Amino acid sequence: MTTDKTWAPLFERLRTTTGAGQEDLQALAALPIALRHYGENQAVLRDGEQPSDCCLIVDGFCVRSKTIADGKRQILSIHIPGDLPNLQNLHYATVDHDLVALSDxxxxxxxxxxxxxxxxxxxxVGNMFWRDTLVDAAISREWIVNVGQRSTTSRLAHLIVELRERLRLAGRVIxxxxxxPLxxxxxxxxxxxxSVHTNRILRDLRIAGVLELQRGTVRILNEHKLQELAQFDGRYLHLSPSS
Amino acid sequence: MTTDKTWAPLFERLRTTTGAGQEDLQALAALPIALRHYGENQAVLRDGEQPSDCCLIVDGFCVRSKTIADGKRQILSIHIPGDLPNLQNLHYATVDHDLVALSDxxxxxxxxxxxxxxxxxxxxVGNMFWRDTLVDAAISREWIVNVGQRSTTSRLAHLIVELRERLRLAGRVIxxxxxxPLxxxxxxxxxxxxSVHTNRILRDLRIAGVLELQRGTVRILNEHKLQELAQFDGRYLHLSPSS
DNA sequence: GCCCCGACTTAACATTTGTTGGGTGCGCCG
DNA sequence: CGGCGCACCCAACAAATGTTAAGTCGGGGC
Known part of the structure; x- marks a missing residue:
């Protein structure tokens, strides 16, 4: 079934994180949806738009980003299959950032x-989704900590460990x-x-034998060192219904 | 009425931002509440706790913060009267940061x-509160931009302009x-x-005649220069029900 | 198969920010 | 009323990060 593949990563996540009931999920799967494809760097939503739909990432990666007056851009979050990156528009009309496809x-x-x-x-269903947006917010808060306090090396390590944790839930870690794909x-x-500094940090991590990043794929070389750098405490992901 | 004073800043905000109905607000005001006082630097919630209540700031300032392994602390948001800083615990049990009173x-x-x-x-009522948590999340995203991309000077200007905007809603700007009070x-x-660098920036702003900060009070000296630095676009605050 | 473009890589130098350590002033407590 | 502690303030130096400018590499289109 196409529908199965479409909803699978979201349902997987909702089941483990919220203990979602089968009936609610079935009701969700019965909703009419429209599938669309996006290519690398294509905008899904633009700052200022007023979308009439919420989107579910079925496959691929997207990022939220904001561009400030002088042209600098900040990526706010990375979204993976199973994410609903603009649920907020259920409650306010205007998107206040861009949503861009990173890959197909x-x-x-x-x-x-x-x-x-x-x-x-x-x-x-409302409770599940409200919770989902609250975890999204918790991830944003941790992102603030990352950018504000950690050394660039730890910052990258943390980003990678968080993403791996989330990808695992979606069954996307081998x-x-x-x-x-950034x-x-x-x-x-x-x-x-x-980008120059990012390159320096990646080189250091490569030389230190911690990890490699090549053509959009991360390979962890030394889990222990990675953990030591990241100091990752995943409680903010609230992965279990009771946490 | 004590109750009036208690709910006033929240209701004020909800009325202007969500167009809240009178009946919903009355039903809220009928809820049983417990008032508590906190002093400077006193923890309201600690990372890891599982509170059984949500709190409403009636008066004073609080901050959310996280402390990382090496002891560094990041402040995640500043909360003012009318804010509900831990609504998220309606949907997951554990607080993943500290909430600290800045002042009485x-x-x-x-x-x-x-x-x-x-x-x-x-x-x-649920929709109002859901929306409230979504705006809270939008503020966190802008905070990421602030920390990640703006020069420290602009960063401080932006923080101040945002806070002023929110305080205005609560009738706290004269x-x-x-x-x-930080x-x-x-x-x-x-x-x-x-803190050393913060001191540098404050001195620069004082010398440039932009603003002064003394004993917990900001005075804007040059609105135009302040705006130029902050490049503040308040759409992310979603102040009107239709935005 | 070649070329061209975008991503990656690096080095040298500039700028911002952190660190250290020492001062000042004010409010509170004994 | 004196001193003690904390916030503020500042300067000199150290470290991290940004800027600029080049060169390499690899994949896709002609």
Whole structure:
């Protein structure tokens, strides 16, 4: 079933993180959706738009970003299959950042009206989604810590460990490798440093035998050193329904 | 009425930002609450706790913060009267950061159970609060931009302009002055720089005649220069129900 | 198969920010 | 009323990060 593949990563996540009920998920899967494909660097949503749908990432990676007056860009979050990066537009009209496809992406669009009707009918669905947006917020707060306080090296390590954790939930980690389709410039924009500096840090990590990043794929070489750098405490991901 | 004073800043904000209905607000005001006072630097919530109430800031300032392994602290958000800084615990049990009173504070505690019952009964209340947490998240995203991309000077200007905007909603700005009861060290922790550097920036701004910060009070000296530095675009605050 | 473009890589130098350590002033407590 | 502690303030130096400018590499289009 196409539908199965479409909803699978989201349902997987909701089941493990919220203990979602089968009925709520079935009701969700019954919603009408529109699939669309996006290519590398294509904008899905632009700052200022007022979308009438929420989108679900079925496959591929997207990022939220903001560009300030002098042209500098900050990446705010990285989104992977199963994420709903603009649920917030259920409650306010205007997007306040860009949403850009990093790689070839498949997105499923779900109309606000259908979603709101379903939530009115099944409060459990609303609670699941509200929770989802709250975890999204918790991830943003950790992102602030990352950019504000950690050394650039730890920052990159933390970003990588968090993403791996989230990708694992979506079944997208194989052994010690996973996709990270950001250029060094984009990684820099995520960390608040320049691409030149990102390159320095990556070289250091490579030489230190911690990890390698080649053609959009990360390979962890030394898990222990990586953990030591990242000091990752995943409680903010609230992976279990009771946490 | 005590109750009036307690709910006033929240209701004020909800009315202008969400167009909240009178009935929903009355139902809220009927909830049982417990008022508690906190002193400077006193923890309201600690990382790891599982609170059974949500709190409303009635008076005073609080900050969310996280401390990392090496002892460095990042301030994640500044909260003012009318804010509900831990609504997220309605949907997950564990607090993943600290909440600390910056100054003498009055907080109103509302039990999760009472709040959930009310939301089940009146979906409009749930929608209001969901929206509130989404704006909170939008503020966190802008905070990432601030820490990641703006020069320290612009960063401070932006923080000040944002806070002034939010304080205005709560009726807490008088002429060109308002309270900012953070020490230079705390301001630094909010911006991701050291207290020494914060001091440098404040001196520069004072010498340039942009603003003064004395004993927890900001005075704007040159609105035009301030705006030029801050490049503030308040759309992310979603101040009107239709935005 | 060649060329061209974008990503990566690096070095030298400039600028920003952190560190250290020492001062000043004010409010609070004994 | 005196001193003690904390915030503020500042300068000299150290370290991290940005800027600029070149050169390498590899994959896709002609």
């Amino acid at each position: 992406c498949t997105l499923a669009f779900i109309g606000h009206k259908a979603l709101k009707d379903l939530i009115a009918q099944r409060p459990g 052994d010690d490798m996973f996709a990270l 250029t060094q410039e984009q990684l820099g924009e995520a960390m608040g440093v320049t | 504070c009055t907080l109103a505690f509302i039990g999760h159970k009472a709040l959930k019952d009310l939301i089940a009964q009146r979906p409009g 002429d060109d002055m308002f309270a900012l 020490t230079q060290e705390q301001l630094g922790e909010a911006m991701g720089v050291t």
